Amino acid sequence: MYKALGRGVTTDRQLEFVGRRLFGENWLGVFPSCVKPREFLKRADIDGFYYAILNVSPANDPPGTHWLAVILRKREGNAFYCIWDSYARNSKKLIPRFIKSIGYKYIDINGQSDQKVSESDCGARSMAVLLYVARHGIASAKLI
Numbered sequence: 001m002y003k004a005l006g007r008g009v010t011t012d013r014q015l016e017f018v019g020r021r022l023f024g025e026n027w028l029g030v031f032p033s034c035v036k037p038r039e040f041l042k043r044a045d046i047d048g049f050y051y052a053i054l055n056v057s058p059a060n061d062p063p064g065t066h067w068l069a070v071i072l073r074k075r076e077g078n079a080f081y082c083i084w085d086s087y088a089r090n091s092k093k094l095i096p097r098f099i100k101s102i103g104y105k106y107i108d109i110n111g112q113s114d115q116k117v118s119e120s121d122c123g124a125r126s127m128a129v130l131l132y133v134a135r136h137g138i139a140s141a142k143l144i
Contacts, residue, residue: 010067010123015053018127023051023134028072033095034058037081037102044074051130053123054083056095068095069126071109071133081106082138086115086125109138 088110
């Protein structure tokens with residue numbers, strides 16, 4: 001992942017480009033935390049797994065602060081969200097507006113914090129987690 005995104009700060013454009021190439025039709029996009037989760041559902045038109053990157057900052061607060069990995073499992077009209085943060089923080093406290101507006105179940109799939117405060121590669125880490133989950137399943141995400 002570092003070859004594609006580097007070890008430093010990543011932009012939404014970089015993440016969008018890599019996400020599209022890795023996940024194709026299952027890529028939902030890169031969003032600010034003020035996005036309504038139903039926007040994800042509009043893009044996820046058939047049952048399956050979908051992937052996105054979410055910034056904890058709202059759209060009106062550029063340039064953003066921290067990237068999170070989001071996995072959407074859509075099945076028979078229901079949705080289930082999995083959220084991963086490289087600092088292993090609680091999503092309900094970190095992105096409360098997003099969590100409040102989900103309307104479906106969600107879980108944090110954080111294992112332990114694996115990013116140091118001095119590191120700025122949360123975008124690359126989030127993309128790597130999405131790729132790992134796509135290949136090995138959500139249950140294995142706790143191993144990360």
